[in-house]
Structure formats: structure tokens, C-alpha cells
Amino acid sequence: MILIVDDLPENIIALKSVLEKNDFQVDTASSGEEALKKILKNSYVLIILDVQMPGMDGFEVAEAITGYSKAKDTAIIFLSAANIEKNFITKGYSSGGLDYITKPVDTQILLLKVKTFYRIYDQARRLNEMQESLLKEIDYRRDAENKKDEFISVASHELKTPLTSIKGYLQVLERSMKKNEPEKSYYHLKKAQNQVEKLNELVSELLDISKIESGELPLNKIAFSPEKLLNNAVENLQQVYPGCRICTEGKIPREILADEMRIEQVLANFLTNAIKYSPSNSPIIIRTKFDHHYFSVSVIDQGMGMDEASHKKLFTKFYRSEEVSNKIPGLGIGLFISKKIIERHGGKIGVNTEHGKGSEFFFQLPLE
Numbered sequence: 325m326i327l328i329v330d331d332l333p334e335n336i337i338a339l340k341s342v343l344e345k346n347d348f349q350v351d352t353a354s355s356g357e358e359a360l361k362k363i364l365k366n367s368y369v370l371i372i373l374d375v376q377m378p379g380m381d382g383f384e385v386a387e388a389i390t391g392y393s394k395a396k397d398t399a400i401i402f403l404s405a406a407n408i409e410k411n412f413i414t415k416g417y418s419s420g421g422l423d424y425i426t427k428p429v430d431t432q433i434l435l436l437k438v439k440t441f442y443r444i445y446d447q448a449r450r451l452n453e454m455q456e457s458l459l460k461e462i463d464y465r466r467d468a469e470n471k472k473d474e475f476i477s478v479a480s481h482e483l484k485t486p487l488t489s490i491k492g493y494l495q496v497l498e499r500s501m502k503k504n505e506p507e508k509s510y511y512h513l514k515k516a517q518n519q520v521e522k523l524n525e526l527v528s529e530l531l532d533i534s535k536i537e538s539g540e541l542p543l544n545k546i547a548f549s550p551e552k553l554l555n556n557a558v559e560n561l562q563q564v565y566p567g568c569r570i571c572t573e574g575k576i577p578r579e580i581l582a583d584e585m586r587i588e589q590v591l592a593n594f595l596t597n598a599i600k601y602s603p604s605n606s607p608i609i610i611r612t613k614f615d616h617h618y619f620s621v622s623v624i625d626q627g628m629g630m631d632e633a634s635h636k637k638l639f640t641k642f643y644r645s646e647e648v649s650n651k652i653p654g655l656g657i658g659l660f661i662s663k664k665i666i667e668r669h670g671g672k673i674g675v676n677t678e679h680g681k682g683s684e685f686f687f688q689l690p691l692e
Contacts, residue, residue, distance in 0.1 A: 356380025
């Protein structure tokens, strides 16, 4: 938009008419004070400013405009009926003006200058947009690179831990077998098997991340009993964590259509987190619910909960809160993968939590 500032109405009418006929949007002000009020409220590409006005003259208005951050880069063309001597022109440029037009105004010259300033403005705008886009891309790539380095570091550590344990248990197992100690041998074998299972879970999560990134996370939907799935998940976890107390609430009257293995993966992730982040022997509740459109599962724990800042980042890739990252092992991708699995089913996933008051992780699957 163009702002015309002149104390003579006839000059404003003439300039406004010419510019609007050439499809320019025009606003007007009849004094320097009125112009400044409008500049505070609106953005202008160009200001055509009369020099000789009562009250604030054009130079004073231009100096005030250049001091205002929102309008400091706005182009200003001075209008002057006289005084185009060197000192007068120098004062105009030092006040922030970019060009002069003498009165009476040659409309062809005015239009050429206005079009030039608009072209320059459009080029500058596009350059700024390109610069902002490049800066965002640089920041994104830098952030991605940092996350990648952090993930490689964490993944290397997490994979090395069970490998080291497996190696240790196998060495002890070998000594027990040489001494013909079957009970000890069996004990160390079970320990090694548990570490192999942990290693398998870590590798599976890494493969799932790769599939999600490439958009190739397949679903094998079948009709199955959620009750049976819940019982299997609980039984498997109680073998790994013998002291955990898991209770179920709610009736499951029918089968659902979904990828049974993937839904069990989500449920196992919820339950494992609940066990890890809760006090020993505190109860964990699995609550199920059917309505006309959804099958819902909630896993409720009595753990540490989390604040709102952590809550918002919880389902993002590689996120682990500082409070637990040094205490409890993990890659920070389980909930991210769970979110993608539920979303691929057309469902909803989320958490209700408060710091120090436990958490309720839930997902909903559409029945149709």
C-alpha cells in the first residue's frame, strides 16, 4: 500500500486518482502528525511525502519514520514545489528519503518511480523469504545432525550394555559347565537369554525407526481377541519383572481388527515404561473400554509423572527427559514408534500426567 501525505486536498485527490487507475492501493494523510499515527497502525511499501507542510514538515516526518523499526526500511519519495538546490536535496536524503519529485507532478515519471520501488520491494521481499527459508533449513539440518550424533552415541551405549552382559554370563556359564554345576549353569543361561531379548528389542526398535522414516511400516490387520493379547503381554512382562503387580479393569466383549503384533508392541511399551518409572511393587492398572466407535486401552501407574514441558515432547523421536536419562536406560524411540503405529491404524494416542502424581498412557483404535 502507498501512503500519500500532503496538506492540500487537491494534490492528494490528483495523485490518488492516478495511482488507483494503475491498480495501486492508496491511503492518505493531510498532515505529518496524521501520517505518523497511520504508520504506527499500518504497513506501507512507499510513502509519497510533501516537504512543505504546516506543523511537521516532510523532513521531520521522514526522520521520525526512520526511527521507528517497523517502517525504517519503507521507501520515501519527497514532493517539493520549489527548492531543489543541492543543500535542500542533501537534507532530504539525510532525513531518509530515497528520491524527489517536483511539483507540478509529471504523472508518467511518478508512475515509473512507483513501479520501480515496488519492483525493488518485491525483490527484497523474495530475497528475505529465501534467506529465512535457508536459515530455517540450516537450523533444521544442524539440529538433525546433533540429534543423529546424540542418537548414535546413545544407541552405541545401549547396544553395548547387553552385549557386555551376554559375554560375561557366557564366560561364567562356561566355568559352571566345566565344574558340572547344572543349577548355576541354568541360572546364567537364563540371564544371558534375558540380555539377548533386550538386545533383540533394541535392534527391532532401530529397524522400526528405519521403516517409519522410509514410510514403509507395514500393517497386517486380522481379527483377534484383545483380552488374549492383554493376558499374553502381562504374562510375558511378569516373567521379566516377577515382582510387578498388574491389574486389569473393564470387559472385552468382542474381537477387533488390527495388527495384533503391533498393538501388543504398543501395550508392552506402555507397561514396560510404567514398571521402569514406578516405585517397586506399586500397582499398574490396565483399563479397557468399548464404545460404539472405539476400543480404548489405558495403562495407569503410580510413578513420578512429568511436567507440561516434558509432556509436549514425549512422543517425539529420541526424546528422553533429563530427570531420567541418566538413571534409566533407553533410546527414547519407543513412544515415537507407538505413536506412529496407532496413527497408521487411524487411532489416537496420548497421556494424562502430572509431576509427582503418576501417568495414564492411552490409545484408541477405531472399530470400523
